[in-house]
Amino acid sequence: MLDAADRTALRDSATSVGFSAGSVICHQGDQSRNVLVVSTGRVRVSRFTVTGEETVLAVRGPGEIIGELSAVDGRRRSATLTAVDSVSGMVVSARALERLCQVRPGITWAMLRVVASRQRAMTGQQDLRTGPSMYRVGAMLLDLAHRGEDDLIATVPLSQRELAGIVGISRETLARTLKVLRDAGIILTRRNGIEILREEELRALCGI
DSSP states (O other), X not given: OOOHHHHHHHHHTOEEXXXXXXXXXXXXXXXXXXXXXXXXXXXXXXXXXXXXXXEEEEEEOTTOEEOHHHHXXXXXXXXXXXXSSOEEEEEEOHHHHHHHHHHOHHHHHHHHHHHHHHHHHHHHHHHTTSSOHHHXXXXXXXXXXXXXXXXXXXXXXXXXXXXXXXXTOOHHHHHHHHHHHHHTTSEEEETTEEEESOHHHHHHHHTO
């Protein structure tokens, strides 16, 4: 979204950082206000309930900015960031980002576009958490299968616990629902993913 001059200005205000695969970049509830611009690798964005259940909100990759909400409103981190791969990037302080936005409208507009697109995505994810469990699971599988090329969440193997968290059901309920779909020959479950074999039948059975 940024032209060459805005990219240079952002780079000049940043500090280079790196994180090893599996390391936590920041925790939900942290007070830090820096933003991370990802250069290489993927970052998992998750929220945890008080009981420790995890919901994977997104996976961010090269060229994306993370942590913009805390930088703007000064509140605690709303999610935990975990490096999926070895991650390199640039950290920009909230103060430096504010200065950039005041003098470079291109960066301000890019930030607004990011916030708007993520709000739309969050609304879509909330829609997956309503209705019978069969509908929720079917809708989730179809949603993940048809994500755009720039959405990396489908590139990361998700556990049954994480998939259950996305649609707001228990892992046991998810396992039972997947078994029904598997026994009907509609899906194929593997160790690192789920393949939809008959999409139209999945839509019909789940009422989608």
